[in-house]
Amino acid sequence: MHELLQEIQRALALLDPPSERSAEAARAAFAFRDPDAALAELVTSLTPAAAGLRGAARLLTFAAPDLRVELEAVTGTRRMSLTGRLTPAREARLTVRHRLGETEAAVDGSGFFLVDGIPAGPVMLHFALPCGASIVTSWTTL
Amino acid sequence: MSDLVAPGALVARARDGDARAWEALVARYHPMLWSIARAYGLPKAAAEDAVQTTWLRLVQHLGDLRSPDAVGAWLATTCRRECAPLARVPAPRDPADDADPGPGPEALCVERDRLSRVAAALESLPEPCGRILRLLAATASYAEVAAALGLAPGSVGPARARCLGKLKAALGE
Numbered sequence: 001m002h003e004l005l006q007e008i009q010r011a012l013a014l015l016d017p018p019s020e021r022s023a024e025a026a027r028a029a030f031a032f033r034d035p036d037a038a039l040a041e042l043v044t045s046l047t048p049a050a051a052g053l054r055g056a057a058r059l060l061t062f063a064a065p066d067l068r069v070e071l072e073a074v075t076g077t078r079r080m081s082l083t084g085r086l087t088p089a090r091e092a093r094l095t096v097r098h099r100l101g102e103t104e105a106a107v108d109g110s111g112f113f114l115v116d117g118i119p120a121g122p123v124m125l126h127f128a129l130p131c132g133a134s135i136v137t138s139w140t141t142l
Numbered sequence: 143m144s145d146l147v148a149p150g151a152l153v154a155r156a157r158d159g160d161a162r163a164w165e166a167l168v169a170r171y172h173p174m175l176w177s178i179a180r181a182y183g184l185p186k187a188a189a190e191d192a193v194q195t196t197w198l199r200l201v202q203h204l205g206d207l208r209s210p211d212a213v214g215a216w217l218a219t220t221c222r223r224e225c226a227p228l229a230r231v232p233a234p235r236d237p238a239d240d241a242d243p244g245p246g247p248e249a250l251c252v253e254r255d256r257l258s259r260v261a262a263a264l265e266s267l268p269e270p271c272g273r274i275l276r277l278l279a280a281t282a283s284y285a286e287v288a289a290a291l292g293l294a295p296g297s298v299g300p301a302r303a304r305c306l307g308k309l310k311a312a313l314g315e
Contacts, residue, residue, distance in 0.1 A: 001279075008264060008279035015282060018176035022190040029166040029197040030156070039202055044187055099194075099281035105191050122195040139198035141191045 032097065036124070037136040040064040045140070060139040062125075069125065069135075073118075073142050078116045080142060084125075086111040092127040092135075120140070151209035157204040169199070171214055175221045177280035178290045181273040182225040192224040214283060219289035226292075263312035271305035278302060 001009070040062035047058050062069040071084040086092060089111030096103045099121040107113040107127065123142045127135040147166065153165035175196055179189035199220050200213070207216060264272050270291055277287045284298040293301070 001281075002306060002307055004260070005275065005279045007257060007260045009281075010253075011264070012177065012276065012279060013174055014254065014257055015261050016180055018172055018193075019186060019190060022176065022193050023168070023172055025190065025194040026168045026175075026197045027165055029194065029201050030161055033159070033204070035157070035205055072194050110289040121191045122198055123269060124198065136202070138202060139195050141195045 032124070034126070034134070034136060037134040038064050038067075040067060040069050040135055040137045042138050042140055058142065060140065064135060067135060069127075069137055071125070071137075073123075075120070078119075079116070080120060081114070081116045082118055082123075082125075083114045084112075086113070086127060090129065092129050093129070095126040096125060097124045098122065148211055149213045153204060153207060153210040153213050167200075167213070171217050172197075172252075173216060174214070174277065174280045174282045174286065174290075177276045177282070178221045179225050180216060181276045182222075182229040184225055184228055188228055189225075192221060192228070195224050196221040201303065214286045215289040218282065218286045221253065222290050222292060260309075263309055266312050267305065267308055269300070271308055274298065274301050274305050275309060 041064070042060060043063045044061040045058065046060075056075055058073045058075075060071045060073065062071070066088075068087045069084060070087070071082060074081050074083075082096065086107055089109065091105070091106040091109050094103070094105045094107050094113050094115065096115050096118055098118055100119050103115055103118060105113050105115045120142060122139050124135045124139045129135070149167070151172070152163045152167050152170075154248060172193070175193045176189065179192045184192060196217060200217060203216075208215060209216075245277040264275060267275070270293065273291055274287055277290055282290065285295055287293070287298045
């Protein structure tokens, strides 16, 4: 490596190393491996100009081949509330995974769900269907 | 160990549940991802979120990467997509962000002084030079730098030489 690049490497290691918390989170990510779940990818993310302010909403859509998840994230003073709909409509058990752990909620027969108290940061929705299959959304920073 | 094993082999082992292979991937690429997030000017908390989301995405895609040996470029692209919408012009460094220099022997202070000047010179460079050099210093390959910054792969080599020249000039060398 070029001598100056080596100096940059030492400078960054000294002045701006990856935080221990982020390295820990990277290692811990492996625990969320769920190879059997169908993955719904983020296809649209609308962030109105006021997003990030209290009460601002962000609209997201996740899609798998035969399913969609529409999600509205509203930022409160410290936590977010998530409302959304699973289509085609079906009952499911929803687990929202986030930086502080997991929050559970029910998806009703019309596919509607509501979850409060979600901390900002990486968020993923896991739907357990009555048939035993599961669907996960791609991780998204909210 | 991790440098001797092809990235694609680590991806395959991690896909099959080998936690040590995952840790080897983290050891190899985490500093690069952190550099990408910081090169885009994200503050620490936002950089932590962006990098964590990038790793969580890789967990979801271990089984369907098109080129497992290019997992570094995949991570760099994913991280760029997380960071770019949040990018801001890097603000002057917050001194509170820096590690406490602490007392130390003379040689340590000289070294630290030199590295601080290198870091300041780096931040004074017009983009994408600062970002390119940060990523190369984080041992990113040309393909990974290109993926991280959305550049043509063939442009990274020439840019490296040009940017190192600018850094030397900024250091008065």
